[in-house]
Amino acid sequence: MRLDRRFILAIVVIGFASVAWLALTIGLVYSTLESSQREGVVSQLGPRLPLIGLTWLAGLFAIAATLRWLFRRYATAPARLVEQTQVLLAAPKAAPMNHQGTKETKALADVIFQLASQRDVLREDVAAQIAQASQSVQTEKNRLAALMAELTQSVVVCNLDGRIILYNSRARLQFKTLSVAPTLAGGAELVGIGRSIYAVFERQLVAHALESIQQRISRGAGSPSAQFVTTTQAGQLLKVQMAPVRNVDVSGTAAEISGFVLMLDNVTRAFEEEHVRDQLLHGLTEGSRSSLANIQAAVDMLSYPDLETDMRERFLTVVREEVHSMSERITSMTQKATQGLKARWPLEEMLGADVLLATQRRIEARSKRSVTLENLDASIWLRVDSFSLTQALDYLAMRLVDEFDIKFFRLRLAANGNRAQLDLIWTGQAMSTETVMSWEMDSMRFGAESTPLTVRDVVERHGGEMWFERERIRHEAFFRFLLPLASVQEQLEATQILQNDSRPEYYDFDLFQSTDQTSVLDDRLLSDLSFTVFDTETTGLNPSDGDEIIQIGAARIVNGKLLKQESFEQLVNPGRLIPAATIPIHGITQDMVQGKPPITDVLPAFYAFAQDTVLVAHNAAFDMKFLQLQEKNTGLVFNHPVLDTLLLSAVVHPNQESHRLEAIAERFNITVLGRHTALGDAFVTAEVWIRLLPLLQAMGITTLRQAREAAQKTYYARLKY
Structure with a gap:
């Protein structure tokens, strides 16, 4: 802990006072002595003045040690108690204060904690009443x-x-x-x-x-x-x-x-498809107009009764060629239109179990046959068009019922590498390969309903495969479909859409009250600003000596709320080896950053993420140095306003011995998760910043300018990298 100026001033005053007292005492005694006595005293004390000085210094040191103990016990302890009380005022729930001080200040701390606990009970009661009143x-x-x-x-x-x-x-x-x-x-x-x-x-x-x-x-x-x-x-x-x-x-x-x-x-794809259709229609129209003109001219010539045989045959050939040409154009357009129809099918991420359940209901409703499900693995996600896929399975089941009177079916789904295999299984007579191929290539029909699509079209649209197999030992046969699995990212996104608790995440109606964004940030209230709280993990602690960023994590605070769902987290390939000594700290190995984008690709995305916000970090000088060293390589200048929770903690709590992130989190009763991961540290720093805001406001520090000026006056602002 730094020495208090008041303590140093007290020691200086005591030192001068003791010297003055000693000089005055010696002067008074000296004035009462006769000249011979004075000479004797001077001769005795003169050589011993250094010893007297050392004795004075020893006494002054003892006085300083005693004064320091008294100062820490009776002066600093109340100041720490004030800071701990301020934390209780800002905290959502009171935590034990663990106050170290005199018997009286400890008793006072206990009373303050009891009052804070009573406040928490009252808060909970008020919150319960508010929750009941706002249920509608x-x-x-x-x-x-x-x-x-x-x-x-x-x-x-x-x-x-x-x-x-x-x-x-x-x-x-x-x-x-x-x-x-x-x-x-x-x-x-x-x-x-x-x-x-x-x-x-x-x-x-x-x-x-x-x-x-x-x-x-x-x-x-x-x-x-x-x-x-x-x-x-x-x-x-x-x-x-x-x-x-x-x-x-x-x-x-x-x-x-x-x-x-x-x-x-x-509408990008729809626009492109519309453009292709327009081109097809235009090509058909222009080509048909030319062919019709040629056919009309040939028919007019053929109407002459005296037309020579050679000329008649020539004009008939023209008619045949033009009709054939028109037929080819129409066939080509039909094929392209069918391809466009297949291309418009949406492939969505679906749970395989949901696909099987939908197919089970459809087959049972149409074919009146029992369908059971096997190996219903809830972890398999498919990327499919569920309607066309269930339609194809239903069509095959109907053909089996109509032609072989199959009584019941089974559906089975299992993962097979980067694909999933879906089987339609039945017991009974099996058909020939020729029959299977004809079913696969025929247009699908369901009673009076029909579609130009075939089972083969459905399989091709999914980029999959389909075949027929027999299991002679079990007297079973099945159609097997190989279907694409959803990627890990697609599964995550689909899961996020399906989760009920994600529904109300993305809103903040208080922002309707936002005012013009044109005022200067420095003069804006801290409570009105948006913040990007970030942290970096690096290969070492010396940015100027070649250490590089290996991970960036960030979260946003808007309207005083931490938006964890809008976080930024990215591993970075540093272009150099990660020292083995640092791996136990951040847990990032060389294999983890292999193939990851370099910092020159990551920083533009982070710059866009942090746009129009104030940057917040703990010991921000360290992280900002890494960003500033990349300015030449990226062309990006991070000229955002920056606030440092290390400095602002020292502003709010000048009497605390430590301003490390863990110590601050402990004072604010913040649970630390994911320490020494970029995103984990960013979340903890964000929680710290939210707790610091009301304490700064209570000190009269309400604007960004005031916060930055107060931070620069602290002892820790001298840290450089």
Whole structure:
């Protein structure tokens, strides 16, 4: 712990006072002596003055040690108690204070803890009453969240500043596809609560749509909306429908616009398919017009009765060739149209068990036969068009029932490498290979219903295989389909969409109250700012001597809330060996970073993720040095405002002996998970920052400028890397 200035000043004062007292005593005694006595005293004491000085220093040292003990016991202990009490005031729940001080301050700490515990009980009682009173509001919110989660369309709600207030899971996945680097940190840099929609759309385009809606409102339109089509930076074509969010006044009448809703459709593929169809139609039209003209001319010539035989045969040949040409064009267009139909089938990530259950219900409903399920593995995810696949299995089952009177079926699903094998099994007579091939190539029919698609079309669309096998020992036969498994990332995304608890994650309606974003950040209140809290793991502690980043983790704080679901986490290939001595600290091995993108690819994505926010880190000088050293390689300058929880902890708690992240987390009763992983440390730092905010405000530090100036005055601000 640093020495207090008051303690140093006290020692200096005591030292001067003792010297003055000693000099005054010697002077008084000296004045009472006669001249001979004075000479004797001087002769005796003169050689012993160094000893007197050493004795004085020893006494001063003893006084200093005693004073230091008294100071720490009676002066610093109350200051620590004040800081611990401030933590209790800011903490959501009181934790034991573990105060070290005098008997009186320990008793006072116990009383303060009891008062804080009583406060927590009162808080819980008030929270229970509020929860009971707001149950209807919560129900409405859950209904909205459920509706948003189940929508197959991407929906984003923004305030008038273009800050995202709400979005659903479909929008999150779609924004990932719009990312320039979707494989880096999950494509997390575009979407997020409090992020600007202008990272995707041009500001002028949205402003024009809003102006159009305002004009419709002024004309008395009941449900005004606007539409536009735009191209994203990733080259995707988006169709956007905008609707206004309007405030409601006391009388219940819709008032001014407070935000807008965007419904997004990626029409890139539809546009390309429409363009292909237009080309096909144009080619058929132009080619047929030419052929018809030639046929008409030939028919006109053939109508002459005196036409020579050679000439008649020549014109008949023209008619045959043109008819054949038209037939080929029509056949080609039909084939391309069928390919377009197959290409439009959506392949979605589905649980294999759900596919089997849907097939079981369909076969039992149509064929009136029993279907049992085997090896129902709930961990298998398929990438399939469930409708066409169940249709093909139902068609094969119907053919078996119609032609061989099969009484019951079994469905079986198992993983086989990077594919899954789905079997339709029956017991009884088996057919020939020729019969199987004819069923596979025939158009599928279901009574009066029919489709131009075949079982082979379904298999090809899935990029799979299908064949027929017999098990002679068991007297069984089965059709086996090899189908693609969903990738690990697709499984994760599909699971996130299906999870009920993810429904209400992506909204913060308090942002409707956001004001203009044009004011200078330094003069903004800390409570109004958005923060990107980040941490890095590195190969070592010397950025200027060649150490490199091997992992970046970050989370965002918007409106005072930590958005864990909008995190950024990415391993980085450092381009050098990771020292063996550092691996036990961060747990990142050379194999883990092999094949990962270099820092020059990762930093642009992180820069976009942190755009329009204040950077927060613990011991930020260390992390920022690594970012600054990459400015030449990336062309990116991280000129964001930066706050350091290490420095701000020293501002709030100057009497604490340690400001390490673990020590601060312990003071704030924060559970530390994933220590020395970039994202884990970022989460802990974010929780610390949320606890520091009210303590800073209580000290009168309310703006970004005040926080930065206070941090620079601390002892730890001298740390350099």
